[in-house]
Amino acid sequence: MNLVLEHRSARLTAREREVLALVxxxxxxxxIARELQVSPNTVKFHVAAILEKLDAATRAEAVVAALRxxxxxx
Amino acid sequence: MLQQWSRERAQLVxxxxxxxxxxxxxxxxxxxxxxxRGPFIVTAAEAxxxxxxxxxxxxxxxxxxxxxxxxxxxxxxxxxxxxADGAEPLPTNLGTSSAGGVELEAGAGVIIVGRAQRxxxxxxxxxxxxxxxxxxxxxxxxARRLEFSAQLDDRFEGALVADLTGVAAAMLVPGPRxxxxxxxxxxxxxxxxxxxxxxYLPRPYLGLRLQALWLDEAxxxxxxxxxxxxxxxxxIESGSPAExxxxxxxxxxxxxxxxxxxxxxxxxxxxxxxSPGRALELRLRRGGQPQTLRITVAEWRRPAH
Numbered sequence: 107m108n109l110v111l112e113h114r115s116a117r118l119t120a121r122e123r124e125v126l127a128l129v130x131x132x133x134x135x136x137x138i139a140r141e142l143q144v145s146p147n148t149v150k151f152h153v154a155a156i157l158e159k160l161d162a163a164t165r166a167e168a169v170v171a172a173l174r175x176x177x178x179x180x
Numbered sequence: 181m182l183q184q185w186s187r188e189r190a191q192l193v194x195x196x197x198x199x200x201x202x203x204x205x206x207x208x209x210x211x212x213x214x215x216x217r218g219p220f221i222v223t224a225a226e227a228x229x230x231x232x233x234x235x236x237x238x239x240x241x242x243x244x245x246x247x248x249x250x251x252x253x254x255x256x257x258x259x260x261x262x263x264a265d266g267a268e269p270l271p272t273n274l275g276t277s278s279a280g281g282v283e284l285e286a287g288a289g290v291i292i293v294g295r296a297q298r299x300x301x302x303x304x305x306x307x308x309x310x311x312x313x314x315x316x317x318x319x320x321x322x323a324r325r326l327e328f329s330a331q332l333d334d335r336f337e338g339a340l341v342a343d344l345t346g347v348a349a350a351m352l353v354p355g356p357r358x359x360x361x362x363x364x365x366x367x368x369x370x371x372x373x374x375x376x377x378x379x380y381l382p383r384p385y386l387g388l389r390l391q392a393l394w395l396d397e398a399x400x401x402x403x404x405x406x407x408x409x410x411x412x413x414x415x416i417e418s419g420s421p422a423e424x425x426x427x428x429x430x431x432x433x434x435x436x437x438x439x440x441x442x443x444x445x446x447x448x449x450x451x452x453x454x455s456p457g458r459a460l461e462l463r464l465r466r467g468g469q470p471q472t473l474r475i476t477v478a479e480w481r482r483p484a485h
Binding site for chain 2: 138173179
């Protein structure tokens with residue numbers, strides 16, 4: 107059961123949420139790439155897209171913004 | 181007199197430079213780090229931008245190191261390099277009497293020692309602000325608020341900040357609006373200690389998705405809350421501690437172990453401070469009615485395939 111509030115800004119894709127959950131846990135780009143079986147460049151691409159969508163300057167800001175929006179699990 | 185002053189400053193710098201390292205990564209600017217103790221080196225987590233292997237350059241040369249923990253909430257990354265320098269342990273002020281150091285006060289002078297690929301970087305500055313424990317906008321719990329004024333460039337990110345007796349007080353990280361923040365030695369040591377004990381940094385996990393909910397004035401008054409928002413449960417993972425504790429979507433989380441949490445970040449910071457295995461008392465409102473639940477913090481694991 108989930109309650110989801112609508113946000114004006116773009117929601118993250120399922121893949122982006124997976125990437126950000128691993129970023130939040132301190133996993134490196136290579137570690138995330140291994141986990142999701144993609145290339146490290148793809149991970150960097152996802153991270154850049156996440157920062158853009160969440161209007162975050164840093165990874166830490168993105169994690170906090172996503173937590174507040176209920177996009178990643180605590 | 182001036183010569184003696186200059187000599188004393190140079191001696192102080194010489195005593196600290198063995199602990200200052202440069203962190204080099206391919207196609208990235210270099211940053212600074214601190215040879216903390218044993219095989220552990222600390223640096224700024226954000227600046228690593230997801231790297232897992234770096235080159236550590238000390239006075240004695242370069243050696244590879246692995247990033248073993250990256251805590252974005254406190255901005256502390258812990259690196260391990262087994263070709264340790266074998267230097268004497270860094271004298272640190274952990275805010276305890278046994279450490280011997282004096283807590284930095286506003287206005288006190290500080291020396292900031294970092295390293296670039298070509299040699300040690302040294303800056304002098306002063307404490308602009310020394311305040312009590314605080315919660316960073318990144319959701320980290322930091323033992324003291326320390327801000328410095330000094331003229332430094334970005335190669336100092338992760339540098340060692342020491343008082344004028346040469347006792348390490350903090351690691352330098354960039355703060356909001358170009359400010360210079362210090363992550364106190366006690367906070368750095370809390371993370372290094374956890375990494376030393378487990379070989380990695382265990383992360384607490386509850387299996388909760390939260391969203392901030394704004395409360396109107398009447399509700400705030402009725403519930404005796406000052407904060408305008410509250411963390412609302414938006415989702416619960418199956419089999420998680422949150423589910424086992426009996427939390428439900430729509431629950432409004434008011435306090436953790438008696439500490440009132442104003443919003444999602446405050447709740448996250450309280451959880452970040454706890455450790456796996458600990459039981460916490462959650463005070464919440466369900467359908468407007470106060471309720472108390474106990475939840476046991478689990479350890480975050482990478483998702484299974």
